[in-house]
Amino acid sequence: MELSKIYESIQEDLAKVKDSLRSIIKVDFPWLSKQLGYVVRGGGKGIRPALTLLAGQFYNYNLKYLLPMAASVELMHTATLVHDDAIDKSVVRRGRPTIYKMWGEEPSVLLGDYLFAKAGEFVSDTHNPRVIKLFSQTLATISSGELNQFLGAFKVEQTRQQYFQRISSKTASLFCLATESGAILSEAPEESVKALYEYGYNLGIAFQIIDDILDFIGTEEELGKPVGSDLSQGTLTLPVMLLLERYPENNTVKRLFEHKDKKSMEQTIELVRNSPVIEECYALASEYRAKACHSLSSLPENTSRQALIELAEYIVERKN
Amino acid sequence: MELSKIYESIQEDLAKVKDSLRSIIKVDFPWLSKQLGYVVRGGGKGIRPALTLLAGQFYNYNLKYLLPMAASVELMHTATLVHDDAIDKSVVRRGRPTIYKMWGEEPSVLLGDYLFAKAGEFVSDTHNPRVIKLFSQTLATISSGELNQFLGAFKVEQTRQQYFQRISSKTASLFCLATESGAILSEAPEESVKALYEYGYNLGIAFQIIDDILDFIGTEEELGKPVGSDLSQGTLTLPVMLLLERYPENNTVKRLFEHKDKKSMEQTIELVRNSPVIEECYALASEYRAKACHSLSSLPENTSRQALIELAEYIVERKN
Numbered sequence: 001m002e003l004s005k006i007y008e009s010i011q012e013d014l015a016k017v018k019d020s021l022r023s024i025i026k027v028d029f030p031w032l033s034k035q036l037g038y039v040v041r042g043g044g045k046g047i048r049p050a051l052t053l054l055a056g057q058f059y060n061y062n063l064k065y066l067l068p069m070a071a072s073v074e075l076m077h078t079a080t081l082v083h084d085d086a087i088d089k090s091v092v093r094r095g096r097p098t099i100y101k102m103w104g105e106e107p108s109v110l111l112g113d114y115l116f117a118k119a120g121e122f123v124s125d126t127h128n129p130r131v132i133k134l135f136s137q138t139l140a141t142i143s144s145g146e147l148n149q150f151l152g153a154f155k156v157e158q159t160r161q162q163y164f165q166r167i168s169s170k171t172a173s174l175f176c177l178a179t180e181s182g183a184i185l186s187e188a189p190e191e192s193v194k195a196l197y198e199y200g201y202n203l204g205i206a207f208q209i210i211d212d213i214l215d216f217i218g219t220e221e222e223l224g225k226p227v228g229s230d231l232s233q234g235t236l237t238l239p240v241m242l243l244l245e246r247y248p249e250n251n252t253v254k255r256l257f258e259h260k261d262k263k264s265m266e267q268t269i270e271l272v273r274n275s276p277v278i279e280e281c282y283a284l285a286s287e288y289r290a291k292a293c294h295s296l297s298s299l300p301e302n303t304s305r306q307a308l309i310e311l312a313e314y315i316v317e318r319k320n
Numbered sequence: 321m322e323l324s325k326i327y328e329s330i331q332e333d334l335a336k337v338k339d340s341l342r343s344i345i346k347v348d349f350p351w352l353s354k355q356l357g358y359v360v361r362g363g364g365k366g367i368r369p370a371l372t373l374l375a376g377q378f379y380n381y382n383l384k385y386l387l388p389m390a391a392s393v394e395l396m397h398t399a400t401l402v403h404d405d406a407i408d409k410s411v412v413r414r415g416r417p418t419i420y421k422m423w424g425e426e427p428s429v430l431l432g433d434y435l436f437a438k439a440g441e442f443v444s445d446t447h448n449p450r451v452i453k454l455f456s457q458t459l460a461t462i463s464s465g466e467l468n469q470f471l472g473a474f475k476v477e478q479t480r481q482q483y484f485q486r487i488s489s490k491t492a493s494l495f496c497l498a499t500e501s502g503a504i505l506s507e508a509p510e511e512s513v514k515a516l517y518e519y520g521y522n523l524g525i526a527f528q529i530i531d532d533i534l535d536f537i538g539t540e541e542e543l544g545k546p547v548g549s550d551l552s553q554g555t556l557t558l559p560v561m562l563l564l565e566r567y568p569e570n571n572t573v574k575r576l577f578e579h580k581d582k583k584s585m586e587q588t589i590e591l592v593r594n595s596p597v598i599e600e601c602y603a604l605a606s607e608y609r610a611k612a613c614h615s616l617s618s619l620p621e622n623t624s625r626q627a628l629i630e631l632a633e634y635i636v637e638r639k640n
Binding site for chain 1: 347426430432438441443444452455459471
């Protein structure tokens with residue numbers, strides 16, 4: 001299934017979201033304007049703003065509020081990427097040099113702050129105290145998830161529970177904000193707000209599991225960044241966790257986290273690729289996809305519901 | 321004049337602001353909780369939250385909204401300090417090691433993001449779309465001011481106009497937010513909102529000029545950080561600008577920015593201290609103080625107006 005097909009009912013409004021995002025480029029500070037242009041034109045699939053718009057189509061679809069909300073969600077995502085790249089010292093993302101690579105850590109921090117601020121301006125245009133508070137709470141959750149990940153780096157002793165907590169904070173929380181805010185701003189009944197929140201949560205978990213799988217089985221070309229990026233940051237993701245559970249006697253990962261050497265890195269990637277853990281991870285991602293789709297059953301049957309189901313399929317089947 | 325005397329009418333409510341700030345420490349993440357405790361108990365004069373409360377005392381003083389606003393303003397300030405220290409690689413602030421010194425750049429970035437988020441949560445509790453938008457706009461202004469400063473570092477060719485633009489963005493904007501939001505949340509008429517905004521702007525400029533003076537004439541003990549911090553970051557502040565205007569043939573500053581050597585640094589500090597530029601800077605700060613106080617003339621005469629006048633005096637006369 002193509003994304004453009006899934007996005008059919010929101011295509012025009014998604015283009016308006018992109019226009020809103022591009023509007024932030026107009027500032028009287030040429031350097032800043034250039035960098036803003038670079039980051040907002042950086043591609044990306046637009047999954048988060050699409051979620052807001054689709055979640056907003058079940059009741060009173062009001063673009064006046066859904067548009068700034070969708071822009072806000074996407075911009076918060078962009079801001080976290082700019083900060084993450086500075087923190088991880090990542091030099092390439094989506095096949096292009098990162099802001100960190102081009103300008104270093106300091107401007108990345110300040111540009112990220114600027115983007116958070118602009119995301120905050122967009123969300124304030126919803127005039128809805130509930131989603132405005134959710135926006136800030138989500139940013140707090142994401143930052144604490146990232147902090148958790150940073151502090152746990154290069155530690156082999158981690159539980160699945162810790163993994164799920166971490167990806168819930170750093171990824172699923174923003175998916176929840178996207179869907180929940182869409183529901184709230186379209187005046188959905190509380191039961192539907194909850195259903196769309198749960199859809200967002202389960203979809204976000206599935207999304208991150210797939211990201212963590214692709215980090216091993218994708219190619220650099222598909223990923224737009226080096227294979228094994230998480231490992232090189234010392235981040236223990238689900239595939240490696242399952243590998244450690246399955247082969248507790250194997251010390252490759254431990255050696256990698258101790259010595260950070262290229263050989264152990266390559267061996268770990270090979271081990272993951274050639275073991276059944278990838279299939280196990282896919283099975284887990286599919287469970288979350290199924291839970292996500294199940295959450296939708298209480299919602300009115302319409303094209304959006306179908307699109308959300310297809311989006312969940314797309315997310316699990318994607319190659320990048 | 322003592323700060324405690326100036327704060328007399330808001331003393332109790334300022335204590336409540338501190339309680340609100342301390343409430344963010346309660347999180348189920350021990351490392352984060354400890355760092356939050358460290359930063360929110362870090363001292364500081366509480367000038368920004370005091371401004372919000374005092375500005376709120378002219379019309380309908382409603383603590384339900386002024387309290388989260390004051391907490392939000394202070395927390396945004398704290399967040400920017402955490403990021404600034406990481407960017408400037410500052411190891412000491414207010415006489416204590418910085419988060420950067422203790423944990424490094426990456427946790428500083430994420431902790432700062434977390435603090436921005438909590439500031440955003442507080443401001444959302446005002447339920448006032450106008451101040452919520454102002455909050456985000458202010459953060460954008462501060463970040464772009466800091467970016468400007470970073471990109472201009474170690475450049476001697478800068479105009480006074482650029483200096484005032486920079487300090488307007490990085491410092492005065494938050495003073496404006498503090499006073500303007502206090503006025504808006506107390507349902508002040510637009511004329512008074514404007515007057516309090518102007519007071520905040522001029523006070524903020526005076527405040528930063530004094531900060532830039534103290535960076536040269538203060539002692540490390542008074543400042544709680546090394547003398548000449550700005551210079552060591554390559555930041556051209558008003559005293560050095562006036563020095564360059566007055567002695568265009570002297571090459572000490574140019575040499576310092578080219579070689580970043582200790583000797584040129586000490587010579588520049590000595591030059592500034594022993595020249596009339598400090599007096600000129602004080603005269604300029606006093607002009608802005610006078611403008612700030614003049615802005616208050618249209619407001620009702622009450623104890624708050626007197627306190628704001630005294631606060632402006634305090635700011636110009638302070639030693640740290």
